[in-house]
Amino acid sequence: MAWLDAHTLFDPDRHPAPVIGIAATLAHHDSGPHQHQRGQLLFTRQGCTRITLAQQLCLLPPSRAAWIPPLTPHRAEMQQSVDYRSIYLAASLCADLPPQVCIIEVSPLLRAVLEPITDATFDSDWTQGRNMHLLGLCLSEIREAAQQPMLLPLPQDKRLASLLAALDRLPPTLEVLERQIGASSRTIGRIFQRETGMGYQQWRQQWRLMRAIELLATGRSLSYCAFDLGFASDSAFIAFFKHMTGSTPRAYLGR
Incomplete structure (x- = not known):
């Protein structure tokens, strides 16, 4: 040892x-x-x-x-x-x-x-x-x-390089991503499905969950997490977390 x-x-x-x-x-x-x-x-x-x-x-x-x-x-x-x-x-x-x-x-x-x-x-x-x-x-x-489910597959398509370079920031909505990379929602959906096995919205939600756990585990408050991850309120963030994990943030981290 x-x-x-x-x-x-x-x-x-x-x-x-x-x-x-x-x-x-x-x-x-x-x-x-x-x-x-x-x-x-x-x-x-x-x-x-x-x-x-x-x-x-x-x-x-x-x-x-x-x-x-x-x-x-x-x-x-x-x-x-x-x-x-x-x-x-x-x-x-x-x-x-x-x-x-x-x-x-x-x-x-x-x-x-x-x-x-x-x-x-x-x-x-x-x-x-x-x-x-x-x-x-x-x-x-x-x-x-x-x-x-604590794995986030990363797409390799070069058009998404800017997205992957900023994985500490909330990924944009699909509409914003379309404008950023100059591709349609259908094309983006095909890329993510092919390279990650997820649609973009599902991938973005998985990112939010993992980032939420990371922030909470390093001492950030519920309110900080809710704001940083784009939720309208603490209760909306807690409902999202419970839907994704089956537990409230407090119960999940306390297990």
Whole structure:
């Protein structure tokens, strides 16, 4: 196990053990684009992490975990203070785990086993005894965990470059986007359906949800979120959030 600070560069592939665990609290951290030979489970106990993939934006809310398969190029950006646990699994242990990046619910059992795994030394034996059982439970919980819709596919069409360059700002309405890129609503709809599997309005709503969670997790108020995301009132924002997640913002972040 290693406790890291914001200036520590950690490469799990330098270690021979099949399981490597770390515990860290980082603030305003940007990993830069990278990949591992290993699979990674990244669990945020507190705070919010944005993960950028080749053609997707992924949000890791507090108290959830991101599963990142081996050899997946990604970049992790942590705003403010993020308290997290991370385990790196040899590729041979990942065969039955999800083949794509996903955000999963963290069960009480998974949360419990992550602590002793990240407390273990890098030369621990994972083939017998308590460690073998902890690892088996961890793999089973990852495999069976419910996934959350915290992925935003990114269109690659060059006409949308200006839209993707400003992903921290509320995407324009369809009518405004038509004028900005000089394409009809039908053309825009075809691009988004082909490249993201969503219509533009659905994509924009997914962006709003992910941005809402990011803002709330970094301490912004309901009123701030409602205004920043273009809602007419706090109650309209809460109704949108509940429609998208099944929970109010307070209940979602408190789970």
